[in-house]
Amino acid sequence: MSCDYYFMQWKETLRNLESLVLLDHEYQITKAKDKKLCDAVIRLCGMLGEYIVIYNEALDCLQHNLQVQKTPYLLEIVRAVINRILELKHELKKVECTNVQFLNHGLANHKLTTHNVELDDVLTHMERPDIVKTTIAEAFVNAEKKREELRTAEEEEETEDIQQGPAHNWWDEDELEEELGEKFDEEPETEEMIKTRLMASLIQAHERSRQVIRQITHNKQKRELWEKDLTGTLNPPARLEIRERAAKIIQTVCRAYFEIKRKKKLECKQDELLDIRLCGKANEAYMNKTIEVSIIHETKKRKKFEKQWQVSREKLKQDFINRRGDDLAEDYRDLVREWLRKWFDDIQYFYDIPNDDEGGSILIMKEETPEPTEWWESYKTYLEEKKANKNKSSYQLKQAKLQEKQEEMMRKREELMKKKIEAELMAKIMKNPTMHPGFTYPESKKTEHILEVIEQYRSNWDELDKSEALEVKKLFVIDVDKNNVYADVKLGIMRTVDEDMRQELKVLKKALKKDYENNGEKFPEPMKKAKKRQKKKNKVKAKMSESIAEKMEDLAFKGILKEYPPTQLGDFLGDHNYVGDDQRFNLERALQFCGEARSIWWERCREVTHGFHKVLLVGPRHSGKTLLVHILATITDAILFELDLSNIHSLSLTSAELGRLMSSIITCTRVAQPSVIYIKHIHRLFYRKVPQEDSNMKLDVMKRLITKKLLKRINKSDKITVVASCVDPWLTKSGPLLKLFPVAVLIPDTSYSAVFRLLQRWMNDNQSVPRDLDIHSLAYVLRGYSYGQLKEGLESFLTPEQIIKIAARGLFPMEIYNFFLEDETKIKVDYEKYLKWYSEKTQWGKKETKHVEEQREFKLAADMYAQRAEKKKKEANVRTKDEETLEETDESDDDE
Known part of the structure; x- marks a missing residue:
């Protein structure tokens, strides 16, 4: 879309955000109260839904914004809205004591639907260096080449074994034929392979015969007409009146037909909107691809404009330095000298120019340095304290500081105890129906920040937005750059002036000290400043090198460094639980559906670029755990490292080799941040009793290496997320498992809506399936089968033989249901076990x-x-x- 559309859309979004924040602020000021818990939840859910709508609109405008100077302001507003969304989610979790929110009643009050509050994307602004991107791409290519070479080498060895058979004589040919016959008889084709080949050849034969018959019939009819025309037996054309009348009849019939067709199409569209039936093929993949391509195109444009903007800024900066650089430097020197003169005139002393980390000479310009008289008073008190502490030993001074610290700790402890007693008292009051105070709308620490960033945007861009010039919608405005560039130049000049003036100050202090000595007075000693506690510096990230490139290639060859298909949150199929809040208000257990799981997973996706996190995915086999990991990696543009315990066991590595493998994984994940480590079937490492089939695996060694050599070596600041999947949690030691992975996400059961959407997609992708198939009833009876089982079963159902039968006599839902019942490998999941474990552990x-x-x-x-x-x-x-x-x-x- 054009930049005009997004320009107008952003202005509308900003107005909506302002009105929403004012309403939110009003609730906090008036301290809106709700007597019942459900009313308080509905109010919070409504506000959360409104903020999510604003977030989606603002993020869309940010992604398509081509005005490079506006980007930081838009970014700040979007971040402020995200903080408020997370705060409201936290309040709902605190009120309802659960991490699953059902927003239906709250959305209805604000005239919204669950479709409006789908969180589809996260705000990510982290790009890895180009050298890392190219190295990862080369690792995948080289690993594929290695696999291909390995395959060709194995094939050549097989052919050589056949060719280099034992030497034989001509009279032994009969025996050789018998041996070869026996060898070929050892690997017979299965019945299924033979049947499939027969059916495929049958379809091909049918198609060839249809084309041949059609061509023969066409030639025959053409020849008959030609013969009649030559012999004169061909009927003459009808009279003009008859032809005109026939044309009118055809015209009337066609008009009536197309009118009926238009009406049917309109009815079909209405049915699709009501989700009653599906008419035609909806190409969702093409639509998603188009949106992704448009966003990539806009990003490339924005980067191009940013380069032009940087060039313009540098040119403007250089011009300003050439014009006014020397004059400004002299003005700043005069300002500092005047400040030093003031100090000397007042108290005959020179205060130090503030350091760069404190603000430098800018504090002098802002008049934020202490006044000479104030400093003199504080200096007197400092001398008195020093005199009082003169006779005290270092041990006594240390004990005094320790006592002050203990008193401070006691005060904090008393405050915490008071808060704890108040919380316990409030909990007792909340349990008493006669004294229940109701639920007050919680105060927010984030709404003020939203208003601040909006005000900041308004003050800088309101006048320019009113002009609606092209530079305001696209590219950059030079007048806006002038103020910012001039400010940057002035700061740079001030830093150079600071160094010169510090040298002058040293000379002045030296001369002043001599004057004090000549007068027989003591020169004021500098007061000791309390040292600021320095933040711990993060460890330097590993840089790309040839050894790391080799490690990445090796991991890609072993199948640990994985390529994954681009996947979005919408690919995790399923609707929201529309009666979840009603069930919860009736004090019943409300199950989350895929819609609520997508909302929870959005929070996990957002955390990937915010440091080290660990997540445990719990659910049945083939229920979509790997799909969620692919979504997590796609949305955050992360590199995926997959640790399948069975594959690691098949590599037959020693303990030392396993340790080196874990070290190389850690090194590569740090280089390729943001990264995702996916550990499959981690429940095997925490078995209470190891099953017989897993007894030969080195589970103890793997557990020690994964917990100590892998997870404990990741720093908190590393943009690495570890996702572990668990299939049978009730067979594990849940305590150690949940201690290692405190955040547990339960995969929802396959509900009617999830199965229905899967069947819809299956119908769209396969033209042989009739459009009138009753997938509603089929979705109802197929509930309980896992997502992977359903997908695999539907694909295997459409055999060539089945396609021919469908074309001949149609398809009924019972046939598909019977196919699932007859397959012994596909069993419905006992989801109650997962719910019980989740609620107890x-x-x-x-x-x-x-x-x-x-x-x-x-x-x-x-x-x-x-x-x-x-x-x-x-x-x-x-x-x-x-x-x-x-x-x-x-x-x-x-x-x-």
């Missing part, structure tokens, strides 16, 4: 179970309290009635 599962129990107890207490209150009210009403009747009888007695 994981952190979030325990919290959710405890929360539901507390809410049920609170509901029982509230119902009992309501019953008592109603009973008391009835008794009070009975008493008042009795009193009224007594009064009436007394009055009647008096009257008598």
Whole structure:
């Protein structure tokens, strides 16, 4: 789309964001209260949905923005919105005690749907060097060449073995034929292979015969017409009136036909929007590819404009230095000299020019340095303290500092204890229906920042946006550069001036010290400044070298450094659980579907470029764990290292070789950051009792090397994410496993919506499947089979024989269902085992179970309290009635 569209879209997004933040701020100021938990959750969910919509729109504008000077401002706004989204998610987790959010009721209040709040992409701005990219590409190419050479060498060895058989004489030919016959008989073709080849040849024969018959029929009809024309027996053409009438009839019929066709097409579109049926083939892959290509094209354009912008800035900078560089340097020198003169006139002393890490001479210009009189007072107190501590030993001074530190720690501990007591008291109050205070809308630390970045954008770009000039939508504005470039030049000049003035200050201080000595006075000694605690420097990342390139090639050859297909979050098929919030409000267990899993996985994808993280994926075999890893790597443009324990065992490596392999993986992941390490079937390392089939694997050695040589050597600042998959968690020692991987993500069960979407895609990809197949009923009965089993089963169902049968007599859902029932390898998953393990062992599962129990107890207490209150009210009403009747009888007695 054009830059005009995204320019207008950004202005609209900014207005929507401002109004949303003001509403959010109003809720916080007025301290909006909700009596029930469900009302508080609905309010927070609505706000979260609105922020997600804004985030999607802002990110889209950022990705297509071609105005290079605006990019930092747009980036700051998008980051501020992300922080608020994460904050709202955290508040919902705290209120509901679960990491799964169901937003349906909250979205309905804001006139939104779950489709509007799908988080499809993450904000990533981390590019690896070109040398690393080329090295990785070469590693894959060289590894493939090695595999090809290995295959050809094996084939040549086989042919040589056949050719270099034992020497024989002509009279032994019969025996040789028998031997060869026996050899060939040893590997007979299977029935399935023979059947497949027969069916394929049958289809080819049918197609050839159809084409031949069509050509023969056409030639025959042509010859008959030619013969009739020569003999004069060909019927003459109809009269003009008859032809005109026939043309009108054809025209009327065609118009009626196309009118019916248009109506059917309109109905079909309505049915597709309502998700009742699918008409025609929807090419989702082509649409996604088009969007990706457009984003790549816009990125290339933006990089080109950025280069032009840098050239323009450098030219502007050089011109300004040539014009005013010397004058500005002299002005700054005069400013510092005037400041030094002021200090000498006031207290006959020169204060040090601030260091570069403190701000340099800019602090003098901003007047942020201490005043001479203030400094003199502080100097006096410093001397008094020094005099008081003169007679104290170093041990006493150390003990005094230690005592101050302990007192500070005690104060902090008391504050924490107070907060803990208050939290416990609040928890007790929340359990009491008579004293329950309700749920207050939580205060935010992020909304103020959003308003600040919006105000910053407005102050810099509002006037320019109103002009709607081409430079505001595309390329760059030179007038905006002037202020920024001039400021950069001035800072650079100030740094050079600082060095000169420090040399002058040394001379002045030396002369001043002599004057003090001549007058017999003591020169003021410099006060000791408290040293700032320096941050630990991150370890230097490994740089690309020939040895690392060889390691990468070796890992690619062994299948550890993997190429993966580009995958997006939308490829993890399935809808949201539309009744999840209703179930949760009724204090029932609400299962997450693929829509909620995508939202959770978006957070994990975002964390890849924010340091070292570990994630445990728990779910049945073929349930989409590898697909999620590919999504994680694609969205963050990460390099994938796959550690399959079975493949490592098949390499037959010694303990030392395994250690070297882990070291090379660590080195390569650090060079290729961001990186993802995928450890398959990690439950094998934590078995309570090792099964017989895995007893020959070096599981203890692998566990020690993976936990100590791999995971413990990754620094917190490394952009490396380790994802481990677990299939049978109930067979493991859950404590050590969850200690190593504290974040556990449970893969959702294959619901009706996930199976339905898979069947839709299968229909679109296979033209032989009829469009009127009842996939709704089929999706309902195929629930429970894992995603991989369904995909594999549907592919294997369409054999050549089956395609011929479908063309002859159609396809019924029962045939596909029977095919799955007859296949013994495909068994429905017992998902209750995974739910039980998750709720009993994981952190979030325990919290959710405890929360539901507390809410049920609170509901029982509230119902009992309501019953008592109603009973008391009835008794009070009975008493008042009795009193009224007594009064009436007394009055009647008096009257008598």
